Amino acid sequence: MQDRSARHRSRIATAVLAAVVSLLGVAVLTGCDADRDGTTKGSASGQRHPSARPGPVWDRSPGSVAAVGDSITRGFDACSVLADCPEVSWATGTDSEVRSLAVRLLGESGAAARSWNHAATGARIAQLPEQMALAAKERPDLVTVMIGANDACRDSARIMTPVADFRSSFEAAMRQLRAGAPKAQVYVSSVPDLMRLWQTGRGNALGKQIWKLGICQSMLGDADDMGAQAVARRASVQERVVAYNGVLRDVCAKDLRCRYDGGEVYDYRFTGKQLSQWDWFHPGRNGQARLAEIAYRNVTAARPPA
Template identity: 70%
Template structure:
């Protein structure tokens, strides 16, 4: 007959075996749960949008890029169809689709106060991506006092984003910085033809008396430069509040346009070559895994 110790050891063995069995069953269930794929959240930024709408000013309209004093939207950096420029839409959608799934609502001469109306138009298309390039005309006035106040610039951009969100809540927004107008002056002032054309009144706050290097003239240009920097700060800050908005990190402002990349009719607006460079910057930033810093 087995002794008490034997019965005790047998009982412990039985209990242990039972616990191991239960533990194994639970582990199997847990393992099954781990094997099930967990749902992944939809990325906020889609790097391959299927449609593009553009809003902004004369740069996005391709002004003076093909013929003098005229828009040339086919070479627009954002939605153009020209195979040499290879616009952002061209690169994202391909040439045939560009004509059917991209729209250019920009207007030559537009300021930030015009953007809410353009955004409302763009929202009606329900695009997957909206490009924004505006602000140069807010700084390009007859006098520095006439430049758009920074607070007004901010209020209009915020209103523009609200207009878009009201009609196209899921549209992504790519915001280009305002170009460095002072650098454009520095590049173009060396061309005699450009200097003569500037006398007609193009961006007088920056380009008037292009050869004047007096302290007064320098101060005027510095004032315009500082206002553009402030505008870009607004674009960055307002965009940062929208989870589907991406600012270019100042890439266009920092870009050093050469004479080849400026219109040979006004030495201020981008040429076809310059439009292509803008398209490259935009495509790089739109398709990047992370937003520019």
């Protein structure tokens, strides 16, 4: 009786073990059945569960370039006073001294035929969705973005673009691009360090006279005033620029085909040699060339900036 009971328990254990092994085999096979879109199929419910997020998709030699942004990308004050000069644009210009990103990527003839500049002097982030929609129509391989300085450069620090609005506008711009050009790559430049530009330019008497015409009053107004109120005003502008750059970085990081410059433009120490001789604030030809160098290095790098 005891032996028969033992044999019975042994048969039950063997059957249970076989069932477990069978179930595990089904689970393993189901878990390996991955869809083409990177998701995996569930077994009984048919629900999909996301797999590990794929790595960034980045072509280091794009064949066309569209630019969006503000006065810096239009080459404002780089050739003559209070005027655009798109031929020296860091992104799409054709000037041989600057050697824009487009020229470095496509050559001079390629840049002339396969690059487009939709930036606008004075543009703020709220205008970026419209610019992105225009850029998407070109079906570019790469879109460059430099925006945000005008959102901080207002007549008063009190009316700078709120950070939440800045974020929603940039997200809307990315949606506009993806609606028309889902595979376009995006290179996002950080907003320049406006405090450093004030520190560099305030030593030039002519530049300060131009500043009085209304350029970036939130930072440049009363340029020699070192009182507590003026210092606090400039600090608030600087803080807002840092916050904008955080938004650009974070929103870009959510898109597999977007690459932020890691704050390299913000960190670049523009000198008088790189600034416009007309306003001592915007990049001149030399400064545009430095921006082009930074962009080309980041676009063609094997990995994005840290």
